[in-house]
Amino acid sequence: MRCLNCKKTVNAENFKKFQPFCSARCKSLDLADWLSETNKISEPLDMNSED
Numbered sequence: 543m544r545c546l547n548c549k550k551t552v553n554a555e556n557f558k559k560f561q562p563f564c565s566a567r568c569k570s571l572d573l574a575d576w577l578s579e580t581n582k583i584s585e586p587l588d589m590n591s592e593d
């Protein structure tokens with residue numbers, strides 16, 4: 543299974559905790575990203591970050 547945010551492989555234990563993310567950090571980042579996307583759809587997002 544892979545994190546929806548960073549696309550890294552997630553171990554089962556973390557996936558259960560944070561699904562569908564690898565960590566609380568990714569979970570909160572994704573939520574923030576979703577909120578910003580909702581609020582300003584016309585803004586281009588930088589999705590190229592490796593980490």
Ligand SMILES: [Zn+2]
Pocket residue numbers: 545546547548549550563564565568
């Ligand atoms: Zn992640």
